[in-house]
Amino acid sequence: MSLKKALDDCMIDFDRCVLVTDLLEEYKLSYKEVNDVLEAYIKNQEPATKFEKRFLVHGKKKTQGSGAGEDLYSVVLESKLKDWLAKVQDAESQLYSVKIAGGTKSPAATFKPMQHLEVKLAKVEQRPGAGKLVPTANGVPATNGVKSEPSKSQGIKSEASKSSVKVEPSKSSLKTEKDADKPPVGKGKHSPESKKTSPKEQASKAKPAAAKKGSINSFFTAAASKPKDVKATPSKPAAGTMDNFFKKQPPGAQKSPTEKEKETKKAAPAPAKKEPSKKKSPSPTKKTSAANTSVQLFDEESAESSDEEEKLDKLRRKVIGSDNESDVEKPSTSKRRRISDSEDEEQPPKKATEQEVIAVDEEMDREPANETYLDEDGFVITQRKPVKAQPAKKKVSPKATAPASKKKSPPSAGKAGKDGSKTKQAGIMSFFSKK
Amino acid sequence: MTNRLETKYENLSSVFRLKGHDYQKQFCHLYAHRLAEMTRLLTPLVQKKWGDKEPIKKLCELRGEQDVHCILIGTIFKYQAHKPSILRDISEENQLAPQPPRQNYSEPEDKIVLEDELQRVRLQGEVNGQLLATGVVCAALGGTDSEGFFNVEDILFYESGPQKPLATTKRSRLLVLASGLDQLQAHNFVEALNLFQYWLAGSLGNGKEAGSMVRLIVAGNSVRASAVAHVPTLQVARTQANANDTVQAVTQLDQWFAAWARSLPVDIMPGAYDPANFMLPQQPFHKCMFPQAAQLASFQAVTNPYNCRLDEALIVGTSGQNVSDLLRSTSLDSPLEALRCTLTWGHIAPTAPDTLACYPYIDSDPFILRECPHIYFAGNCESFATELHEDSTQAKRTRLVCVPSFSRTQSVAVVDLDTLDCRQVNFSVDAE
Numbered sequence: 001m002s003l004k005k006a007l008d009d010c011m012i013d014f015d016r017c018v019l020v021t022d023l024l025e026e027y028k029l030s031y032k033e034v035n036d037v038l039e040a041y042i043k044n045q046e047p048a049t050k051f052e053k054r055f056l057v058h059g060k061k062k063t064q065g066s067g068a069g070e071d072l073y074s075v076v077l078e079s080k081l082k083d084w085l086a087k088v089q090d091a092e093s094q095l096y097s098v099k100i101a102g103g104t105k106s107p108a109a110t111f112k113p114m115q116h117l118e119v120k121l122a123k124v125e126q127r128p129g130a131g132k133l134v135p136t137a138n139g140v141p142a143t144n145g146v147k148s149e150p151s152k153s154q155g156i157k158s159e160a161s162k163s164s165v166k167v168e169p170s171k172s173s174l175k176t177e178k179d180a181d182k183p184p185v186g187k188g189k190h191s192p193e194s195k196k197t198s199p200k201e202q203a204s205k206a207k208p209a210a211a212k213k214g215s216i217n218s219f220f221t222a223a224a225s226k227p228k229d230v231k232a233t234p235s236k237p238a239a240g241t242m243d244n245f246f247k248k249q250p251p252g253a254q255k256s257p258t259e260k261e262k263e264t265k266k267a268a269p270a271p272a273k274k275e276p277s278k279k280k281s282p283s284p285t286k287k288t289s290a291a292n293t294s295v296q297l298f299d300e301e302s303a304e305s306s307d308e309e310e311k312l313d314k315l316r317r318k319v320i321g322s323d324n325e326s327d328v329e330k331p332s333t334s335k336r337r338r339i340s341d342s343e344d345e346e347q348p349p350k351k352a353t354e355q356e357v358i359a360v361d362e363e364m365d366r367e368p369a370n371e372t373y374l375d376e377d378g379f380v381i382t383q384r385k386p387v388k389a390q391p392a393k394k395k396v397s398p399k400a401t402a403p404a405s406k407k408k409s410p411p412s413a414g415k416a417g418k419d420g421s422k423t424k425q426a427g428i429m430s431f432f433s434k435k
Numbered sequence: 436m437t438n439r440l441e442t443k444y445e446n447l448s449s450v451f452r453l454k455g456h457d458y459q460k461q462f463c464h465l466y467a468h469r470l471a472e473m474t475r476l477l478t479p480l481v482q483k484k485w486g487d488k489e490p491i492k493k494l495c496e497l498r499g500e501q502d503v504h505c506i507l508i509g510t511i512f513k514y515q516a517h518k519p520s521i522l523r524d525i526s527e528e529n530q531l532a533p534q535p536p537r538q539n540y541s542e543p544e545d546k547i548v549l550e551d552e553l554q555r556v557r558l559q560g561e562v563n564g565q566l567l568a569t570g571v572v573c574a575a576l577g578g579t580d581s582e583g584f585f586n587v588e589d590i591l592f593y594e595s596g597p598q599k600p601l602a603t604t605k606r607s608r609l610l611v612l613a614s615g616l617d618q619l620q621a622h623n624f625v626e627a628l629n630l631f632q633y634w635l636a637g638s639l640g641n642g643k644e645a646g647s648m649v650r651l652i653v654a655g656n657s658v659r660a661s662a663v664a665h666v667p668t669l670q671v672a673r674t675q676a677n678a679n680d681t682v683q684a685v686t687q688l689d690q691w692f693a694a695w696a697r698s699l700p701v702d703i704m705p706g707a708y709d710p711a712n713f714m715l716p717q718q719p720f721h722k723c724m725f726p727q728a729a730q731l732a733s734f735q736a737v738t739n740p741y742n743c744r745l746d747e748a749l750i751v752g753t754s755g756q757n758v759s760d761l762l763r764s765t766s767l768d769s770p771l772e773a774l775r776c777t778l779t780w781g782h783i784a785p786t787a788p789d790t791l792a793c794y795p796y797i798d799s800d801p802f803i804l805r806e807c808p809h810i811y812f813a814g815n816c817e818s819f820a821t822e823l824h825e826d827s828t829q830a831k832r833t834r835l836v837c838v839p840s841f842s843r844t845q846s847v848a849v850v851d852l853d854t855l856d857c858r859q860v861n862f863s864v865d866a867e
Contacts, residue, residue, distance in 0.1 A: 021633055031638050056630070058639065061861075070819075071849075071860040073630050073639060080865060094640065109625040111687075113694030119637035119645040120698050122438040125732035 003027040003034060007041045014051065017099040017109075025116045035094045042098060050101040053078045059088030437642060439699055442608055442649045442746045442852070450801040451716035451738035453794060462788040464797040466510060466570070470552065472803055473572035473781065474508045476593055481506055481574045484591055489576060494554035497579055504578040507549055507556070507585065511571040513564065514546040515764065519790065541565055541766045549575060549585065560587040565766035566776070570785035593781030598807035598831040601855070602747050607647040608852040610745065611635070611699075614706070614754065614814030615840030616653060617660035618684040618691075627845035630862040632691070636698045649852070651699055654814025655706020655717075655739055655754025658684045660842045662708055681710055685724050693727035696734035704739040706754035706815060714792040715756060715784055716740055716801065740783050740802070748852045751804065752812035757784040758837075759815075760791040770837045771820040774813050778804065778824060778833060810850055812836040819846055819859040 003023060006012055012023075023034045042051055054075050061070045069089075075096050076084045085091040371383035481491060485506060492505040517540035547564040548555045558564075560577060577587040613631075621628060630639065637645025663677055695701050705711030705720055712718055719736035722729035729736075737743075740753045761773040764786055777783055783802040787793035793802075809832070811824075816837035824833045834855040839846045846861040 019629075021629055021638070024633070024638055031633075031640055056639065058641075069858055071858060072863070073634060073861065074863045074865055075626055075630070076865040084865070092640070108622065109629075111621060111625045111628050111691075113690045114632045114636055114638075114698075115694065116638065117636045117698045118642050119437050119439050119648075121700070121733055122441065124697050127730055127732045 003029060003037050007037065014049075014098060014100045017097050019097045019109075020056075020095055021114075022112075025112075025114070028116055030118065031094060038095055038098060042095075052099050052101040053095060054097045055081050055093045056096040057081070057084045057088060057091055057093045059085075059091035061088055437637070437646050439645075440606070440608060440647050440649055443744075444650070444700070445744040446735075446737065447742040447744060447749075448738045448740070450799075451718075451740060451742070453716070453718060457797075458795060460795040460797050462793075462795050465788060465793070465795060465800055467552065468796065468798065469570070469782070469800040469803065470508075470510050470572055472800060473593060476596065476781070476803075476805070477508055477572070477574050477591065480593065481508070481591060485576055485589070491574075494549075494551045494556055497556075501579055501581050506574055506576050507551065508574045509549040509551040509555075509572070511567050511569060511573060512548040512550050512555065513567060513569045513764070514548060515540055516542060516544065518764070537763075539763055539766075541764055549573075556585045557583065558587050559584045562587045562590055568761055568765050568776075568785050569789045570787070571780045571782065573780070592779050593804075594826045594831070595778050595781045595804040595807040595833075598809070598833075599747060599749065601809055601832075601853075603853050604746070606853065607644075608746065609644070609648045610748075610750065610810065610850045610852055611648050611651045611847055612654060612752070612812055612814070612836060612838045612850065613651065613841055613847040614654035614656060614816075614838045615660045615842045616657040616688070616691075617840070617842035618657060618688050619659050619680060620842055621687075624842065624845050624864075626864045627862040628841075631841070631845075631847065632695060634860070634862070635695060648699055648849075650702065650745060651695065652702045652741065652750075652752065652812075653704065654741075654752055654812065654838050655704045656708050656815050656840065656842075657688055657703060657706065658710055659708040660706075660815065660840055685710065689725040689727050692725055692734055693731065696728055696731045700733045700735075701728075702735055702737045702741065702743070704737055704741050704752075704754050704814070706739065707756050707759075711739075714794050715753075715787055716794065717754070742808075745852055748809040749806060750810045750812075751783070751808040752810070752836075752838075753783060753814065755813045755815035755838075756791060757786070758813040760784070760786045764790055769820065770813060770816045771822055771835060774811065774835050774837060775822070775824055778807075778811055778835065779826075807831045808833055809855060810834045810836065810852075812838050812848070814838045815840045818844060819848055821848065821857040821859075823855060 003026075006027070012018055020031060020034050020038065023029070023038070024031060027034065029037075042053070045051070054077055057072070057074045057076050059072055061072045072088055074084065074088075081093060085093060371381075373381055375381050478491065489504060489506045491508060492503075494507065494509070497503055497505070517537055519536060519540070543565065545564050547558045547562055547567060549558050556579075558575065558577075562575070572593070574591040575585065575587045576589040576591070577585050579585055616628075633639050634641060635645065635648065635651065637643075658681060692701055692703065703720060703725075705717040709717075709720075710724075711720060717739040719738055722736065725734065725736065728734040740751065740757075742749075742751050744750070755770075757777060758770045758773045761767060761776065762770065765773070765776075767773045767776060777785065781804045782800075783804060784791055784793065785802075787802065788795070807826070811833050812835070816839055818837070819839040820837040822835050824835050825831065826833075832855065834850055834857055836848050836850060836857055838848050839859065841847065844861070845863050846859050848857060849860055850857045
């Protein structure tokens with residue numbers, strides 16, 4: 001819409017102070033054009049409506065002493081315009097602001113950085129590596145605690161679209177990270193075909209893909225940002241991972257119930273590749289306390305991360321373990337350590353250790369008894385039972401292995417249902433470590 | 436829409452970038468290196484001015500003899516009774532109420548001493564102690580007397596070394612110098628700031644002039660232009676609020692600079708009250724502080740002092756700490772005079788590290804002006820002042836500019852790189 005049309009259609013509210021510079025921005029006109037159109041409009045309106053006008057006076061002022069002149073740009077009221085024009089050399093005046101006289105009191109002026117440029121750089125160059133900043137800010141909109149960051153980057157984008165500045169979209173630089181993520185994601189993608197999906201996959205379905213990748217990216221950038229020349233604030237990656245941590249908690253808590261439901265429904269067979277879900281499944285079987293979710297989180301992360309990240313995770317586990325350690329929770333924490341150790345070692349647990357697990361389960365009074373078995377798709381299904389069913393605990397685990405052994409087709413040995421899942425898990429771990 | 440004129444640009448501030456952060460060293464190394472370097476630079480000038488008649492001697496060579504006519508090269512030490520001293524503060528704190536810090540501690544009774552590597556001698560004669568400062572290296576021609584004074588007959592300063600001739604291109608190339616944007620108080624001069632940015636962009640009917648503006652240098656105090664009032668309080672909330680204000684101010688500045696840097700190259704120097712390191716040389720703001728602006732190659736955070744070359748013109752400047760500190764310790768009457776003195780003495784900040792905090796360099800003194808600049812500025816001055824300085828031989832011309840603080844004056848300085856003409860541009864709003 002042109003300024004003239006906007007004025008004719010009374011689109012501009014002169015009840016507030018209208019700055020010519022604001023109109024420059026909005027209608028992408030030169031100052032002179034805006035001035036001419038506005039003056040013509042005011043001339044037409046003037047007898048009926050009284051306007052309070054301020055003018056921009058430009059001229060040269062001779063300073064005492066030094067011979068150097070002083071350029072002056074001054075905003076003056078209409079009543080003082082003549083005085084100013086008289087005292088400034090080579091004076092010119094243009095409209096600066098207009099408002100209806102006696103209108104509402106204007107709020108305090110705020111400074112808006114300009115967008116409309118009359119004179120600009122021939123080539124606005126992007127600093128090398130500047131694009132890398134965008135993904136970190138952009139890719140974590142849901143998980144990043146710093147909310148202003150995404151908006152900022154959007155702001156940049158809008159600026160870029162307005163001007164000729166090309167801000168690299170996040171995707172290009174994300175590609176490598178995406179590629180790194182692909183194996184688990186790609187495998188997870190098989191599940192949408194079936195109704196039965198692992199909790200993680202469900203989460204990925206629910207969330208937009210970009211958001212999910214963003215969260216993973218935040219994890220990767222935390223490790224990868226150091227060598228690169230990334231401009232992200234140091235706190236960002238950390239915040240991202242912490243947010244991931246908190247974000248992943250609720251789905252983690254919902255995992256077992258959803259699986260239960262699905263199991264009871266006995267949905268259609270799912271595709272074979274369910275590695276991520278298998279990774280997760282051991283944790284619900286062994287613990288359901290709050291600390292358990294952290295183990296889940298680290299399981300997920302370790303599945304997606306490299307060896308170095310696994311080392312970091314090891315450290316984190318130690319820290320968390322030490323934090324949560326109390327006399328009451330001693331058995332559970334020790335168990336968690338054992339779980340993490342077994343993962344880190346990437347060794348398929350033996351039968352004997354399996355039995356140990358069961359023994360530990362029995363020892364833990366606080367924990368509800370769980371029923372764990374592999375379904376025909378290779379999922380480790382955990383069915384919780386009420387605590388009162390304690391005596392049946394001993395039977396639970398053999399039960400758990402029995403139906404799994406009946407149903408499952410991929411692992412050949414029926415007895416080693418759980419064992420088989422573990423070996424498979426280890427295999428995936430080694431797969432990722434090779435990657 | 437027109438395109439802006441382009442110039443060759445070279446950042447020469449690498450000497451001011453700190454390679455290490457070892458604050459354990461003594462400052463004597465800096466003085467020793469300054470004296471050694473300046474002696475090396477002064478010696479040919481001494482011989483050129485006073486010939487070989489008078490020998491250049493070390494103080495230890497005088498052996499307390501009288502009437503020895505010679506040239507001494509050394510560092511000025513100004514004994515000032517009222518100079519701030521932490522040791523005195525500590526020793527007196529039990530007996531006296533704390534005295535308010537003096538704005539100027541220069542007195543006619545100040546004693547001028549010349550020190551070389553080993554000894555010192557008190558100067559008298561043709562030397563105006565009130566216009567000298569501690570840390571200045573000079574050559575003094577004179578003779579010893581019976582009272583142990585050195586009677587100065589003439590004194591020679593380095594005068595900032597040689598200067599490359601400035602080739603005229605017959606086209607106007609303007610350098611814009613601003614300082615003291617003081618974002619935290621920007622609500623007091625919003626309209627002036629608004630005019631300034633549209634003036635930079637050439638929207639105020641100044642398209643031709645704006646097209647020839649080749650660079651904007653913001654010489655410090657962009658975030659804050661005055662010290663934070665430290666009210667003793669146990670409330671954490673207050674300090675927290677101050678920190679939040681600073682963060683918000685930096686975010687706002689980022690948006691300003693991102694917008695301006697699309698119009699012309701922008702260099703940002705840290706200042707005395709900015710969230711940067713305190714000691715000179717102040718290191719550039721980290722790019723994380725300006726995530727939007729830092730994406731543009733036309734924006735850069737630079738050191739304070741800053742040294743760059745635009746086409747052939749060598750530009751050197753500070754955010755004004757050197758000048759304000761010099762004004763405290765001398766009787767110089769204006770920032771422009773102080774700026775001129777530092778150029779004459781061949782040292783950007785002679786009072787560092789004595790009364791001006793500076794990094795304890797052990798193997799160099801980066802503040803020595805080895806090449807005479809064409810434009811030499813100091814930011815955050817009370818008012819705009821400029822002069823075309825010519826050295827004693829009238830072979831070198833330097834445009835001295837006291838860049839006014841924008842928050843106080845709503846003004847910026849514009850220098851023509853071709854003619855070295857300088858003027859002030861004021862953006863004001865007539866109060867009703």
